[in-house]
Amino acid sequence: MNFIDKIKDFETIDLIKKANKLSLKNNFLTITLERAIFLSWWCDKGNCKFCYMSTQKNKISDPKKAKRKINSILAESELCKRLGWNIEFLSGGYKSFTTEKIKKIATDIFTISNEPVWLNIGITEDLEKYGEEIIGITGAIETANPKLQEEVCPSKPIHEISHMLDRSKDLGFKNAITIVLGIGETPDDIDYLIRYIKNHRIDRVIFYSINPHKGTEFENYPQPASLYYAGVVATIRLTFPNIEIICGTWSDNLANIGILILSGANGITKFPLFKMFGTKYGKRVEKEVYWTGRKLKGTFTDEKKLGPPESEFNSDLNKYLKRYINESLKNKFL
Numbered sequence: 556m557n558f559i560d561k562i563k564d565f566e567t568i569d570l571i572k573k574a575n576k577l578s579l580k581n582n583f584l585t586i587t588l589e590r591a592i593f594l595s596w597w598c599d600k601g602n603c604k605f606c607y608m609s610t611q612k613n614k615i616s617d618p619k620k621a622k623r624k625i626n627s628i629l630a631e632s633e634l635c636k637r638l639g640w641n642i643e644f645l646s647g648g649y650k651s652f653t654t655e656k657i658k659k660i661a662t663d664i665f666t667i668s669n670e671p672v673w674l675n676i677g678i679t680e681d682l683e684k685y686g687e688e689i690i691g692i693t694g695a696i697e698t699a700n701p702k703l704q705e706e707v708c709p710s711k712p713i714h715e716i717s718h719m720l721d722r723s724k725d726l727g728f729k730n731a732i733t734i735v736l737g738i739g740e741t742p743d744d745i746d747y748l749i750r751y752i753k754n755h756r757i758d759r760v761i762f763y764s765i766n767p768h769k770g771t772e773f774e775n776y777p778q779p780a781s782l783y784y785a786g787v788v789a790t791i792r793l794t795f796p797n798i799e800i801i802c803g804t805w806s807d808n809l810a811n812i813g814i815l816i817l818s819g820a821n822g823i824t825k826f827p828l829f830k831m832f833g834t835k836y837g838k839r840v841e842k843e844v845y846w847t848g849r850k851l852k853g854t855f856t857d858e859k860k861l862g863p864p865e866s867e868f869n870s871d872l873n874k875y876l877k878r879y880i881n882e883s884l885k886n887k888f889l
């Protein structure tokens with residue numbers, strides 16, 4: 556029986572056990588906290604049916620105002636470094652920043668974090684312009700069912716994303732994809748996902764569960780069942796023993812974390828860092844990781860790691876650092 560049949564036959568627990576054994580054999584003993592850093596709150600495409608940005612496109616009259624201040628982006632990356640969080644990627648809606656600006660931001664973050672950055676900036680022809688500040692390119696294909704992909708993301712054809720990923724690999728970057736579970740795909744679509752990972756030389760898969768944003772047609776969708784999510788992740792871990800897997804789970808679904816780690820996740824994501832820091836929710840994330848027997852890289856609770864409101868790199872970041880530190884501290888009694 557193959558892995559996909561096991562999911563369909565309700566034998567996910569067997570897959571999880573095997574995936575956990577494989578992860579331990581591979582020494583995947585540390586779990587990372589991943590933080591996507593957003594460049595803007597506006598996207599020129601703005602029509603992916605599940606996306607928050609699709610609810611904003613017609614509300615924002617001046618897209619320039621939806622761009623974040625660059626110093627606030629850099630301050631956020633400095634705080635991530637202090638807390639031991641990885642930067643999942645720099646993410647921007649289409650046409651929010653020029654290639655030159657994105658490269659400059661990525662270069663500054665590379666200086667701050669000492670790690671090259673992943674990009675998730677949509678389909679771009681400008682890959683040659685990036686260099687050592689970038690580790691890899693993320694193709695937001697969003698679902699493992701190409702027909703569904705066309706319906707849900709009408710303005711980002713999968714073949715254009717695939718072409719970008721193939722060029723990215725040829726230029727020496729790593730490749731990642733994002734997959735949102737719970738938007739209508741079925742276990743049979745995992746077959747396509749497996750072929751996609753092989754054909755486009757994917758190094759990292761980032762799974763999310765659908766976040767039913769108000770105003771989208773998914774607003775009343777349930778998030779995917781924990782055992783279904785775990786079965787998909789375990790299948791990818793067992794098929795690709797060395798691939799990096801990041802799993803997103805929302806703060807209302809923290810009990811997913813332990814099971815996703817046992818299924819093969821190397822990192823976890825999708826948390827509102829400043830809102831959850833030091834709260835019972837942040838503590839819960841740490842406990843979920845603890846009970847998998849893994850070590851967490853980074854902290855959700857250690858206030859000392861927040862550090863001073865003065866930047867080590869540029870005093871122009873101080874006012875944002877101060878704001879983020881205060882936001883992180885003020886929630887601790889929630």
Ligand code: SF4
Pocket residue numbers: 598599600601602603606607608609647648649677695708711
């Ligand atoms: S392209 Fe990305 S940011 Fe823009 S609407 Fe689609 S998912 Fe959202």
